[in-house]
Amino acid sequence: MRDPHRGLRSHRRTQFYIREAAENDANLIDRLNRLQRDQPRWDNFYGHMFTEDVEQILPWEDDPDSGFSVAIEPHNSDVENLITEGLNSPSGPSSRLETAVRYHLSWIADMMLRGQAVYEIDLLADADGRKVAFRTGWIPQGSIDKRRGRYIQYVPEALGEGRKHKGCYYIQLDEEKLIWTQLPPPVRNTLRRAASTLAEASTQQSTPSNMLLTRVQEFKLKQFKDKQAREVLSATKDLGWHARWLFDDQMTSPYIAWRHLEFQRFKILLRDAGIASLNRALALAGVAIGFEAQVVLRGALLESDIDRAQDELWAGKRPLSELLTMHA
Structure with a gap:
């Protein structure tokens, strides 16, 4: 070297x-x-x-x-x-x-x-x-x-x-x-909460397989996935992270674009x-x-680019596909 x-x-x-x-x-x-x-x-x-x-x-x-x-x-x-x-x-x-x-x-x-x-x-x-x-x-x-x-x-x-x-x-x-x-204290606090929720959600990754293999009749796969999606998306809302599009079916297209922009802001x-x-x-x-x-x-x-993009998002002045191409 x-x-x-x-x-x-x-x-x-x-x-x-x-x-x-x-x-x-x-x-x-x-x-x-x-x-x-x-x-x-x-x-x-x-x-x-x-x-x-x-x-x-x-x-x-x-x-x-x-x-x-x-x-x-x-x-x-x-x-x-x-x-x-x-x-x-x-x-x-x-x-x-x-x-x-x-x-x-x-x-x-x-x-x-x-x-x-x-x-x-x-x-x-x-x-x-x-x-x-x-x-x-x-x-x-x-x-x-x-x-x-x-x-x-x-x-x-x-x-x-x-x-x-x-x-x-x-x-x-x-x-x-x-x-x-x-980072500022409020952001550090947000990260702690997000990390805790993501860790807990991660422990449940094998739950669907285990429940289906053991044929637990009371287990509702869709309800389980919906609950996990709400927990992950709620914990990371202020950070904007979208979990690599795993939970897109839980969000509207404009909200997906808004979260993408918030993640770039972070x-x-x-x-x-x-x-x-x-x-x-x-x-x-x-x-x-x-x-x-x-x-x-x-x-x-820049952060000002994010502000402008979100204004255009709410006003419907910019295609969602274009907003999703913006990356820090």
């Missing part, structure tokens, strides 16, 4: 580790569970569908009809390469800015669905000690806490510095290098929060390295 930062010295304080690395540390597992206990859980049938749909957060730049592109302002090809290589992705550094930003925003969106998203700006120095590059450092969600007013990260013993707090090994962090992103909220925090990170890195740049999304759907 290509490493554009080979030979540079990292100043990162946070550590990335998987939960399996802490399996032998009961105190750490208990601490992580407690820090994560209020987070929505999406590890179920409907939850997976929802998060996958949400994380498709940008149009594709290579779609000639989208008019969409990612750029930096002011434009500088060297700075663009610096940013492209600095944004972490599952497969390593990206070769295109659009790909790097897409991975970054998808990851931020996934974290915000569960709570606060946080990452560290890792400033990289050359042999002379000059800061010449940066990387975004992902952090296991729920591993950060505060001790005596300072941020710390709970880590496995092998990654710690020999210090313990409440029975767990930890490292002290540089607060100025942490980039936080979160994705725009996530996208814009992720871009705002990314530009804060670039400002921080720019001061240390010596550049000025902001990521901008050209041709992306």
Whole structure:
């Protein structure tokens, strides 16, 4: 795998580790569970569908009809390469800015669905000690806490510095290098309610098969499906999610279009929060390295576009099929 930062010295304080690395540390597992206990859980049938749909957060730049592109302002090809290589992705550094930003925003969106998203700006120095590059450092969600007013990260013993707090090994962090992103409290509350309902509905996925196999005569399949549809659609109404059209027979065509637009509005909220925090990170890195740049999304759907589309929907001035092609 290509490493554009080979030979540079990292100043990162946070550590990335998987939960399996802490399996032998009961105190750490208990601490992580407690820090994560209020987070929505999406590890179920409907939850997976929802998060996958949400994380498709940008149009594709290579779609000639989208008019969409990612750029930096002011434009500088060297700075663009610096940013492209600095944004972490599952497969390593990206070769295109659009790909790097897409991975970054998808990851931020996934974290915000569960709570606060946080990452560290890792400033990289050359042999002379000059800061010449940066990387975004992902952090296991729920591993950060505060001790005596300072941020710390709970880590496995092998990654710690020999210090313990409440029975767990930890490292002290540089607060100025942490980039936080979160949704407004009302939206977070909506997500918790939706996650709870989707989890409960997911547990009922096998009910029709079980009832029909055991030939329970009192079981009414249509009533069961109607009830489940009402529960899922009601829980996700404020988010606009349509459950991948599974319950279209429960909605009128205009309402389907309205929910589709509301879902795009929700994705725009996530996208814009992720871009705002990314530009804060670039400002921080720019001061240390010596550049000025902001990521901008050209041709992306805006909240004002959603407002206008919904006005046209209610007025009957725009075909429903056209409204359903609008994507954040």
